[in-house]
Amino acid sequence: MVVSFTSRSSKISHKRSGDVAVTSLIGRDRDPHAFEPTPDQARLLSHAQLFIVNGLGFEGWLLRLTNSAQYHGPVIVATQGITPITTTGPGGGVSVPDPHPWQDARNGTVYAGNIAQALAAVDPAHADRYRHRLREYQAKLGELDRHVRAELGAIPAQQRRVITTHDAFSYYGRAYGVTFLAAEGISPNSEPSVQAVAQLIRQIRQERIKALFLENISDPRLIDGLAGETGTTPGPPLYSDALSRPDGPAPTYIRMLEYNTAVLKQGMLKN
Ligand SMILES: [Zn+2]
Structure with missing residues (x-):
């Protein structure tokens, strides 16, 4: 996991529990901008049922990886529906989307919604459970957003x-x-x-x-x-x-x- 849901490859096991086996390509404390997938990770992805990425140009290596892994499953862009902030960088030039929307907790609810919807589509037998967990998690994110505002208010x-x-x-x-x-x-x-x-x-x-x-x-x-x-x-x-x-x-x-x-x-x- 890059941050929360980014650039994860997810293997869904259709077990009784309906739980999801999640593999994060990019480890904790690692710089995702400098990430290069390994052949082992390509092999791992070739067995995945769902691949969740951040999008907004964050994963420049995405096509290379899905091609080398021969992964033809769904690729879910977790930022789908978020209007990005754009930037031209210090030297001007072409406007590009800023790929870090997760730093706003309200955007976190969009990420969670996209991911839950994707999980429900790939694993429809447990769709209700994903929706239920989504509602619980989005309520926590609402609290988080209020907490941040209250902390900084003074x-x-x-x-x-x-x-x-x-x-x-x-x-x-x-x-x-x-x-x-x-x-x-x-x-x-x-x-x-x-x-x-x-x-x-x-x-x-x-x-x-x-x-x-x-x-x-x-x-x-x-x-x-x-x-x-x-x-x-x-x-x-x-x-x-x-x-x-x-x-x-x-x-x-x-x-x-x-x-x-x-x-x-x-x-x-x-x-
Ligand atoms: Zn960054």
């Missing part, structure tokens, strides 16, 4: 500024009223220009931004460098594109948004 507007490594939080920012300034674009593999870094350093100093964050998937050197230049201390890593290990602070989608919100709040209160 932060004054001028303090709602955060620096991150790559541009993975625009949906969170739009949903919850936080301005994120990222050193890198929507993919962390794009090295920022010297000018872009210098501009960011000026902005951090001028606006006295203390909320600097690494991400669990990113190389720490860039944020460490920004922190050193501006006399700030980076906060604990945010979980942007991948969950933590089960014993970490963000082992599930809901815990990830709760944890990110708690550390973002702490950081912004120092601004």
Whole structure:
């Protein structure tokens, strides 16, 4: 799992329980932008009954993998129905969709709905059970959305500024009223220009931004460098594109948004 439901290959076993055997192609704490499927994973996919992907250009390797796996089953795009935020990146150019909608809990309900519908279609004998679990989970996501708003509600507007490594939080920012300034674009593999870094350093100093964050998937050197230049201390890593290990602070989608919100709040209160 990349984050919650992304880029998973799912094997559904028609057992009495109606449970689903889910295999995630991309592991915890791994950068999905830099992912390359292995031959073993292609073999695994060839036996799958359902393949769930994020979409919005996130899985650039998708066609290569389905071709090499000779996978002809359904490919479900979990972001189907979400209107993406588009970006042209720091250098301008072609507008591309931002592939990180899961950072808005309301979009999480869309992901869950698409996945439940796909499971019910592939495993119709247990369709009622999937629908029931969907309703329960979507109710939890509604609570989560209210929790995030309540947590951030007391932060004054001028303090709602955060620096991150790559541009993975625009949906969170739009949903919850936080301005994120990222050193890198929507993919962390794009090295920022010297000018872009210098501009960011000026902005951090001028606006006295203390909320600097690494991400669990990113190389720490860039944020460490920004922190050193501006006399700030980076906060604990945010979980942007991948969950933590089960014993970490963000082992599930809901815990990830709760944890990110708690550390973002702490950081912004120092601004
Ligand atoms: Zn990302």
